[in-house]
Amino acid sequence: MRNFAEEMLLKIDAEIESIGFNNDITINDALHMVKYIIPLYDQLRKLTVEHIFSSTEEEIYFFKELKPSILGRYLYFNKVYRIESQCPSGSNDVIKEYLNDELGGLTYFFRRNLELYQYYRSKATTYDTYYFIRGKADIRLCCDSFQCDRDPMFSTGYDHKIAKILANEMLQIYLNKRIINLGQSEAINKQAITQIPYPANWTSNKIFLIELGYALYVAGDINNGNITVKEIMDLLGTMFNIDLGDYYRGYITLKNRKKDRTLYLKTLIEKLLKRMEEDDEK
Template structure:
């Protein structure tokens, strides 16, 4: 199944390359790609609906990585076609307002799905058996998955949402380029600042965050202790937008320090100081 799906993806990517549009895409180009992808996607649906994956790992790989990389392109070109067809006729200011509203939708999706976005971008795996295996339906997850074609034989709880994340990243580039051509750099910067306010950056030393990560894993308080150091470091790297590098080497250096838990002591002191200051107010 993986080979078949990857061959389909190669055909789609080859067709996209033939367009040579470099994000300067027309409604006709988008419609052409929708028509090209639709029968392939339908074929994939039929094959997967009748297919039993040999292992959970194979099924997770398909629904977490392979299918979303096909579906995202269908969603992207469908949305571009819709945007271009609905684009108002008028001066640049009218078109800018319209495109900025589309950007705002991307911001809203990012904000509403921040937890899952962080899970996916941190390469976490602890929920994969729930998110990316068929027929493990949870009503709350189902209500939150936004799936337009809820098919229990061809979808899981969150494969559509990954495709939507990937689609939105392409749409952001497309919309930004359209706005830049209209001379909308100031409004574009404002939109990027809106997205940035939902992003937290760790501005201390990398060693501090690594010490905190090892502490959280060692406590057993994350996912009842079912989390690996690598998963935690990937998660912290993603949510705080920092490359932690060789965290194991940092851990070894931490063990050799005179004060092995210097950052944790600093956190305690900072919190106690804050409490004392609050008491004095």
């Protein structure tokens, strides 16, 4: 079982590496990893239920180290997907507040589970038979609500909580980097706008600029497609001195048009063709 679980962990990490990201994760990356891990985890569950551990030490190692490492990666990517899918549209300040609230939740979790966190990180073993042997959990030690929902053949009183600790440690790194990247993006945008020799204000309908922004995003011609919709909208908003606000709602408005979903893009094409024809006549 140990070899099987370790090989599964290596397989998951190899998939993470093959995607080519470390802490810079898109919502699609996170969803891909969730879908990748689920069938592997189900396979691990079936084998664990059927497996007879050869010793107490083997069972403790599995539920203290191996299963939490695999489950922790699932919980991490699942949480990243939820955070990104629920991230509000708007200014960097709005997004920073949202991400800081998520960080606050992690801080509360670590404070609430400080004793277990210190026990695990100090590599203590005193309570391992209570924490990581199935059917041995002492209700006086384990007061987690998850205890009521656990699968007694695939969980002890604490392996799920250890997995959450591992996931939340990764989430702390991810959220802090997201916040730092927002600050860097804002600084780059400000630098870009100062290089424009004169004020460039958007004087047409805001929805038209949103339409243009989404077109640039799906075309993938900026940074070889390695740029988010938000980064494009922030750049356009900074360049043209306009707050695009809830640009996703604007995108929904474009989608719901009964005709001429890309009205502005068509207008641009018509105006450019007309200008070319006029130049030809000269």
